[in-house]
Amino acid sequence: MTQLSVKDLYTKDLEDNTTVSLEGSIKTIRGSKNISFIELNDGSCFKSAQIIVKKSNENFEQISKLPIASTITVEGAFVKTPDAPQPFEVHGEKVELVGRSDSDYPLQKKKTSYEFLRTIAHLRPRTNTFYSVFRIRSLAAFAVHEYLQHNDFVYVNTPIITSSDTEGAGEMFRVTTMDMDNLPKDEQGHVDNSKDFFKTETNLTVSGQLPEEAFTMAFKNVYTFGPTFRAENSHTPRHASEFWMIEPDMAYTRLPGMMDVAEGLLKYVINYVLDHAKDELEFLDENVKPGLIEKLQKTASEDFARVTYTDAVKLLQEADVEFNVPVEWGIDLQSEHERYLCEDVYKRPTFLTDYPRDIKAFYMRDNDDGKTVAAADCLVPGIGEIVGGSEREERYDVLNDKIKEFDLNPEEYDWYEDLRKYGEIKHSGFGIGFERLVMYVTGMENIRDVIPFPREPGSAKF
RNA sequence: UGCUCCAUAGCGUAAUGGUAGCGCGGGUGACUGUUAAUCACUAGGUUACUGGUUCGAGUCCAGUUGGAGCAGCCA
Incomplete structure (x- = not known):
């Protein structure tokens, strides 16, 4: 026995x-x-x-x-x-x-609310729903590595503590060992960061992209997959203060090739979960999100839609719908616009490409029209932006000008410009919000319910 | 950060301004094979907090705290 x-x-x-x-x-x-x-x-x-x-x-x-x-x-x-x-x-x-368990075990043989279960995040993995979600999260993470490794990507671990403001992607969490009750001050009365542990101001990373690009130049195809931190005061079902991001970056690859990899990766993860989490998906389909399995099968078998920002603006302007914010070329599209495009027009994951250069980050590659950049976001029904990516500006002179134009401190980007100075290489990359992917695959509608112990403004329990 | 909604037993919820109820869970018992078993009995409440209006407040008003949604920021 x-x-x-x-x-x-x-x-x-x-x-x-x-x-x-x-x-x-x-x-x-x-x-x-x-x-x-x-x-x-x-x-x-x-x-x-x-x-x-x-x-x-x-x-x-x-x-x-x-x-x-x-x-x-x-x-x-x-x-x-x-x-x-x-x-x-x-x-x-x-x-x-x-x-023997105590009789006041709070998980009863009946549905309880997600809100309540968040207050007992240490017990909720024992429920059918959260067991399913977190097993699928694990399978999805494995599938990400498997897909990328099979396609000759090299896994790079970029720093979590950083002294640079990556891309101005958002508010950052300060990292310090200074005594908060007795901060060292300089002659002007400002906090003297040279007395801090790293002798400079440091924060938790908001993205590993910039340091990662150094490895693109050496390994061709690379990716990061790790935690990132945003100190934004966001209260939505799609934002967390600590979340995991997958950031592939590919040399000698332009925007269409980048979109192929992003689409291939999403489909691979979906198929992997469909094949390896049948019991869990069936439970979620029956109890959490009716139609989940059918939706996933459909997503995995259909081509994603691809449309330029400029064409999307025309579509929105001609749409027989009243938007709260009217659409005109040059605006950053609102949630309502993005939702209309992927949920009503295309009814599937949709790449929006070639955004106006003024509303996107400095490192995105300028198109020849002088007005747009080679960027692509993937919008997904029910969740919104799940992928954000672009060609990277590889032309040394153009990048140099854009750093000035975007009012960034050139000294901080010395090393980043070196990546172009010593051999320009065309390359493209994108970031996937891992939790948003898990939400899509599990049918869960709140990011707090796909992270074991979520961190959000006002709450870091457990 | 702005706007909106919500807070009643461990959980899910009900209650025209007039005695706070029900289901699940808990406890005790019954039952010859159940499938979220069933049945009977039973305990469990300062209605989030502070103040106000009123003869009377779970209910109306103000503030506080906590939660949720929408928007913005993004992934």
Whole structure:
């Protein structure tokens, strides 16, 4: 007799009446005078195993009254049950208590609100919904690495503590070891950062893109996949203060090729999850987001839409819809516009390309028209922007001018300009918000529910 | 940060300005195989906090705190 997991019982094709040994926690328990039914879960898979405990068992009185979440060990016969809702059960001949749960265990056999579950983020992975979400998150992360590695990308770990303001992507979290009650000051009364740990002001990174580009020049195709931090005071279901980003960057690649990789990556992740999380997706489809599986299959099999900003503006202006903000060429499109394009016009993930240069970052490559940059954002129904990318300005002189034009401090970008000074290489890259991808794949509608312990303005619990 | 909505038992919720109720969960018991088992009984409340209006406030008003949504910022 060997110690098995619940997953083993479902997958190992055991002989009827094999004696097995299990350890796990009680998901639910139903009892009558002479028999108890325990759904035993050990985390090895979504499903539980039904354990039968009969009155003849010496621990029957104790076991049959255990609260949910108590942990037990079970030894007994694996018996196939072709006529029952579950494929097998285990007749617990020897059942022993390991740890009794308290009866005030807050997860009841009924739906509870996501808001409440966020207050018990340390217990919610034990629910069916969050178990599914976080297993899928893990599978999606693996699929990202697998896709990129198979396509000859090199994984680069860029610094999390940074002294540069990357791209002005947002407010940053200050990192310091200075005594906040007794800050060293210079002669003008300003805080003297030269007395700090790094002898300069440092922050948590908002993006690994700029340092990553140094590795593009050496390895051709590279990517980062790690945490990033934004101190924005955003209160939306799509923003978190700490989130994970995937940032591929590709040398000798232009915008269309970049979009192909982004689209290929998203589809690969979706297909991987469809293949490896059937139980979890079925549960989410039935209980969280009806139609989820069909939506994912459709996304994985259709081409994404591609439209230029300029054409999109025309579409929006001709649309038979009243927008709160009227559309004219040059504006940064609002959520309502983006939603209309991908949810009503194209009804699928949509790349918007070639934005006005004035509303995009300095490092994006100028197009020949002098008005637009070679940028592409991917908008996804229900979530909005999931990918943001561009060709990088590789022309030394143009980049130099743009740094000045965007009012950035050239000294800080010395090293970045060196990447062009020592051999210009055309390259493109993009960033994917990993949580937004997980939201899309799981059907969850709030970013707080796809991060194990979310960080947001006003809250860093657990 | 701006605007809007919400806060009642552990959870989900009900209650014209007039005795705070129900379901789930908990406890006790019944039941010969259940599938979120079923049935009976039972405990559990300073209605988020502070103040106001009123004969009387869960309900109306003001403020505070917490939560959610929309917008902006973005991924």
